[in-house]
Amino acid sequence: MFKTQNNKAWFLVLPVLLLVGFSAILPLMTVVNYAFNDTFGNNAFFWVGLEWFREVIRSERMHDALQRQLIFSAIILAIEIPLGIAIALTLPKRGVWASLTLVLLALPLLIPWNVVGTIWQLFTRIDIGLLGSTLAALGVDFNLGRDAIDAWATLIVMDVWHWTSLVTLLCYAGLQSIPEAYYQAGRIDQASRWAVFRYIELPKMQGVLLIAVLLRFMDSFMIYTEPFVVTGGGPGSTTTFLSVDLVKMAIGQFDLGPAAAFSLMYFLVILLISWVFYTVMTNLDQEKEEVPE
Amino acid sequence: MAKITLSNLAHTYFPYPRGEQDYALKTIDLTWDDGGAYALLGASGCGKSTLLNLISGLRRPSQGRILFGDGDVTDAPTAERNIAQVFQFPVVYDTMTVRENLAFPLRNRGMKKDYIQSRVDQVAKMIGMEGTLSRKARGLTADVKQKISLGRGMVREDVNAILFDEPLTVIDPHLKWELRTQLKKLHQDFGHTMIYVTHDQTEALTFADKVVVMHDGRIVQVGTPEELFERPAHTFVGYFIGSPGMNLLDAVIDGNVAHIGEHEAPLGGKFGHLTGRTQIGIRPEHVTVSRTGGLPATIMRVDDVGRHRILRAEVAGAPVAVVLPEGAALPADDSCHLIFQPEKIGVFADDWRMAPEHPQDRSGS
Incomplete structure (x- = not known):
């Protein structure tokens, strides 16, 4: 031939x-x-x-935005990943209720970002919002336009509401792939609920959890629309995350040079942290020789 | 350790069974003696695994009680029963090392560290894995994983019973023999009650002191390998055990003679009136070829299976296998005569063995 x-x-x-x-x-x-x-x-x-790069790296404003962004992503991951796993573990495995809960869980994922922002903007308004006015009626001084903690809390709760389902659905898929024999062996070996989770369920979810962590990290690290709609980056600049700041710089102030340099570095930071997550999570247990079974 | 009693036990997978045919396991009464080595033998789908899962508590029986010793455990969860079970396909905890896998049941019971250490070393030696204890279980081959599963099944010394659900399916043939011998030895050394499910008669007969034969959700016979061979209680036991299995021929029983077509064969005893489908059964080992006398037969072919030759013949249209003694000469043409040893002939009515009214000697029945 x-x-x-x-x-x-x-x-x-x-x-x-x-x-x-x-x-x-x-x-x-x-x-x-x-x-x-x-x-x-x-x-x-x-x-x-490299003038613009130097300027951006030395800028106090950038440091603050980056710090806020890191804290925000860390909180999001710390809440959504465990919560998503916990919800997945409690879902029914099969039957009508399984399908129904999956559809209900998927609903928030289908709502466009700016609509989510608008929903929560209205929801938390003190005059007409259900949550805002309820809190006000209970005597809680809630004002996300004035109080940084209120603004942060709103953004975090909103993101958890919007995206925990994604983690749950991924984990649920991972859990469904565990053969019944593993649970039976666990019962035979008198494993506690925690041991079953730690040694049977968690290892089998490792693959999907990696995807979940990467997706939630990238999305939360690039978040723009929701804070823009809900808080506009305020009060002050307490919720001005990297994207919000970048848009202010590029379009608000028309500083295209620094904004471009900023964009490139932003991109590299996301790439770097994603790579770190990937490497750490795939090397969690050594000797990863996958054998098809 | 304790005696296990199954009382009036039955199981169905249907929520509303319409009748006996919906039961995977028909009513069973059986006692497993403490420290016995049992084999549960039967074709695929006869309810063996269901029975095992009922004993270990992975399933709850639809009917009846299960007793360990004197205690009723019918509603007790698996963990409380303190039973070990090895499944057909290996289940190992991937992220753990081999040592951690073997130690897992002991750790779950909160045993002392140095006890676990020494016990795991001991078990590792039994399954021949002392050298690989610190390896991760992930990435090992299926038969090594199954050895780990076996080891995990045997690591607890105080279990009530160890159940094996066709554990050697994925194991290489040469290892099978070795592991089976080891299991047998373990049984002698530690005296655990062991129940070994298999559809392989060789496995069952070499492993067990007592074999429980199941057919179509029913226990058809419990006996020593010898009893099953010499006096099968059911036609299923007759043809399932032995290689080739028992020859079964439709016959009309009249006193101490069986009429097969227009031919006659003498029986070892006198039988009363039998109802239903009547058959006689004779082991291929108990048939001899002769020039004259006996039943006229047509030779179909001769199979050489290595250890001996098997003559395949037909008597009155029904196939009959004969184990030929070494160096036996065969007639040149296709016809010959077969003699059934009368005292070895079993008489079955509707598949169940019938006892003669007047046995003519002790070995016959």
């Missing part, structure tokens, strides 16, 4: 290359371009090297 080398076949890849070039690489290069140049309009660019 001869295999003829036909390099013309490479032309078949061309459409994809063009598409990716236009949709991803060109826009990204524009950002790269802005990050290393200064401009005063008229498409006249001046090379400034």
